[in-house]
Structures are given as C-alpha cells and as structure tokens.
Amino acid sequence: MNNYKILIIEDAQIIALHLKTLLSNVENYEIKTASNSIEAFDIFESFKPDLVIADIMLDDGDDGVETVRELQSKYHLAVIYLTALTDRGTVERAKTTHPYGYLMKPFQESQVLTTVEMALNKYSLELKLKNSERQFHAAFSAISDAMMVLGLDNDIIFSNRSAGTFRCSNGEDDNLFNFIQLEDESEKLLKNKLKIAKRNTQTLPLELLEVNTSGGKKCFIGEGMISPITNTKNEVINIVISFRDITKKIEDKKKKEEIERKRLTYVIEGQEMEKHRIARDIHDGLGQMLNAIKLNLKYILEGEDKKKSIETLNSLIEEAIQETSRISNNILPSKVKDFDLASLLNGLVNSRIESLNMHFDATEVDNDKITIHQKINIYRIVQEAISNTIKHSEAENFYVQMHENNDHITITIEDDGKGFDLKKLDDKLLSGHNGLQNMRDRVNIMKGSIEIESQAGKGMNILFSIPYEE
Numbered sequence: 001m002n003n004y005k006i007l008i009i010e011d012a013q014i015i016a017l018h019l020k021t022l023l024s025n026v027e028n029y030e031i032k033t034a035s036n037s038i039e040a041f042d043i044f045e046s047f048k049p050d051l052v053i054a055d056i057m058l059d060d061g062d063d064g065v066e067t068v069r070e071l072q073s074k075y076h077l078a079v080i081y082l083t084a085l086t087d088r089g090t091v092e093r094a095k096t097t098h099p100y101g102y103l104m105k106p107f108q109e110s111q112v113l114t115t116v117e118m119a120l121n122k123y124s125l126e127l128k129l130k131n132s133e134r135q136f137h138a139a140f141s142a143i144s145d146a147m148m149v150l151g152l153d154n155d156i157i158f159s160n161r162s163a164g165t166f167r168c169s170n171g172e173d174d175n176l177f178n179f180i181q182l183e184d185e186s187e188k189l190l191k192n193k194l195k196i197a198k199r200n201t202q203t204l205p206l207e208l209l210e211v212n213t214s215g216g217k218k219c220f221i222g223e224g225m226i227s228p229i230t231n232t233k234n235e236v237i238n239i240v241i242s243f244r245d246i247t248k249k250i251e252d253k254k255k256k257e258e259i260e261r262k263r264l265t266y267v268i269e270g271q272e273m274e275k276h277r278i279a280r281d282i283h284d285g286l287g288q289m290l291n292a293i294k295l296n297l298k299y300i301l302e303g304e305d306k307k308k309s310i311e312t313l314n315s316l317i318e319e320a321i322q323e324t325s326r327i328s329n330n331i332l333p334s335k336v337k338d339f340d341l342a343s344l345l346n347g348l349v350n351s352r353i354e355s356l357n358m359h360f361d362a363t364e365v366d367n368d369k370i371t372i373h374q375k376i377n378i379y380r381i382v383q384e385a386i387s388n389t390i391k392h393s394e395a396e397n398f399y400v401q402m403h404e405n406n407d408h409i410t411i412t413i414e415d416d417g418k419g420f421d422l423k424k425l426d427d428k429l430l431s432g433h434n435g436l437q438n439m440r441d442r443v444n445i446m447k448g449s450i451e452i453e454s455q456a457g458k459g460m461n462i463l464f465s466i467p468y469e470e
Helices: 013-024 037-047 064-074 088-095 109-142 184-200 247-302 306-331 341-349 372-393 422-430 435-445
Strands: 004-009 029-034 051-055 078-083 101-104 146-150 156-159 204-206 209-212 218-230 236-245 357-362 397-404 408-415 449-454 460-467
Touching (some): 004 013, 004 037, 013 029, 013 109, 029 037, 037 064, 051 064, 064 078, 078 088, 078 109, 101 109, 146 218, 184 204, 184 218, 184 236, 204 236, 341 357, 341 397, 372 397, 372 408, 372 435, 372 460, 422 449, 435 449, 435 460
Parallel strands (some): 004 029, 051 078, 078 101, 357 397
Antiparallel strands (some): 146 156, 146 236, 204 218, 397 408, 449 460
C-alpha cells in the first residue's frame, strides 16, 4: 500500500481541522495544513505532498488557483479544490490547473474520502506513466542508432540525440523531409515505404538511402526499420523510424570490391605473363634446339663426317633435355616431390643473393601430414616474401623459421628493412603491390591464418600457420 502526503490549504481553521481529522483516520495518509500561500510554500519545500486540497478563495486576497499553479511548476502533484462558489468563471479558471476533483462546501465526509481516494489513484497511475515515459525517453535517447517518432503527416514528434547528427534544418518541430535532406530517388523510396507502413500497419526494412548533410557532404543511411504504432482499434497513430550511418561501411565495401577486382586482374595478368614466359622459353630455347637437331639429322644422313655430326647431335639433345628440365622446374620445382618441406625452404633461403643475408631455422615437423599442395603453396609464399624484400625493403637480413604447433605448421618470416605503414596496406594493394595479398590468398586456400606486422623503419614480420591435412 502506498503512503501519500496531503497538504490542506484552507484559511478557515475549523474546516481545515475537520478535513485533517477525517483524513488522518486513513492509515496511509500523512496530513499537514496551511492557512495561506506563504505557509503553503514553506511547508511544500520540505513536505513535498502528493495531493493538495486547496480553497479557491483564501483570506487577505490570496488566490488558491494561483498558489496551486506555482506549486505545480515545481512539482508534479494532484489537486482537489474546495469552494463554495459555483460560478462558471471560477470553474473555468480552476480547470487550467487540471484538478482531479472538486469538493463543494459544505461537504459530506463520504464525499471527501471518495474524492481523495479517486484523485490519489489517478495520480498514482499518472506517476507510473510519467516514470515509464522518462525511462522510455532515457533509453530512446541512449540508443546509438538514430530514432524518430513521426506523426501521420511525417512531422517529428520525438527524435533522439543520434538523429540530430543528420539535421539539415534549423527548426525545432520539423517535418522529416525538412530535417533530413535526401537525394530525389531516396526521398521517393522513403515516402513510398512510409505510405505502405501507415496503410498496412506493416513493419518494413529501411535499407540504403543517400543523404545530403548540413556540411554539403553526402552520406548513406540504412540498416533500420519503419515500424507503425497502432491504437486499440489497430489504427496507425504514429511511425517509429530507425537508421544508422553506413557511409563508412559502403566506402569500405567499395574499396574491398576494388581491391578484389584489381587482385583478380593481377592474377589473370600473372597467369597470362606466365603463359607468355613459358611460350617464349619453349620458342626461343627448346624450339631453336629442336630445329638445330632437325638440321643435324640431315647432315648425319647426307654428310661425310657422320661421327662429328652424331657428337654434335648428342650435345644438342643434352641441351634440349636440360632446357626442358629448366622450364619444367620453373612451372613446378621437381624438388617439391622429392624433398621434405624443411629441405625445400632451406634450399630456397640459402640460394645466393648478394644483396641479402638469408637465414633458415626449423624444428621437426610431420612431413607425412604435409601434402604436395601445401608444400607448393608454402614454397611460393616464402619465394614471394624473398622477392618482395629484395624489391621493396632495402633489408640486409632475411629470416625464416618453421616449427610445429598444435597440429599446425607455423612459419615466421622477418626482415630488417624499411618496413611500411599497415594502415596504408589497402592503398598499396590498389596501386599494384599485390604480393602480400597473394600470400594471404594462398594461406586462406590452405584454411590457415596469417598476421602481418610492420612499421616504417622497423622491418616486417609475417606469421602464418597452416593446419595439417587429415
């Protein structure tokens, strides 16, 4: 049971005492009295009543309505007026303070108790509603997404702080389409969706809309909802609209698409260049040797010095075999089939490169669980890293380490070169430096993980881990 505080403002002491005695008999009522507005204000500050029972006309020219109006400006409370006056003007003036009831002098005790009980019950319900509204407004305002409550004419009834970042107008009570300046197609789309939501009481997704901000820039909003609010007759009375700024997401998506497009372009170009290189090797090397063999066959069959021609032919055939082996090795190193991964990487790292001191270190790994496919990709990743270091890093030392870690092969690649800014990595990819992306792609193909660390002037570190294949 709630406890209520009641302040009686009545200049007639007998009436005030009568009311106090009557209401004091109710267990959960705490009663105080004041005979004029000055006393009422003094008591009010410390007592903070829930209900004021006030005489409309007080002594010494005090006005009960004005006293109540001033009290209401400081505190939410219920009001019941005591009056012997029934003229229309007095009642209309009292109505402006939204009283919960009237008690006509002389009053009956049952009438007083009923009126007070009903007023306090209504006051309690209103208090719960106001608290609920405050909680709703606080929660609504704290939401990071922009949210607005709209009337049926699209006027903004309420908007949270996040929505304010999209304001383009200076008015306080704006129409949605003044508040947010949309591109023509986006405005047409949103108006159409609002009509559907109002007509069909249907919640609709709010996708991509293009907005002109107050600074003259364009941004994109979306990932929201348009939700109708209905009354008990299922009639739409308001619309809630939510959205968020997805400009960065759109820009990032476009950037990733551009990187992917360029990456695929480089892959295709790389494949074509490899085809041209192989064709050139076959034509300029192996092809010329086969032509020379063909000519020597003619001399063997027609010439006088057959012994010398056979020796020349054997030499040409040996060169052709070596050239075929070289071309084949460039396409797929024969060592991949014949040697374990550590030997392959050791051979690659210890090849002589005058401008770079290269070092390799490895602990035992389970070679039986490493497939040809994995060996080729790991070999190519390290090969790509060496190539990138030579081309771009100005490093003096290059290190490769390999070890086993929880059913994974883990490889660390480091150099002491000039490094680069990781934040600008996407820009490097867009400008054609796709070696790092090739490494990532190969690691992803093998269902592994890769981390790249670098700072300007502090070299580069690449760590990738590949699971053994079952």
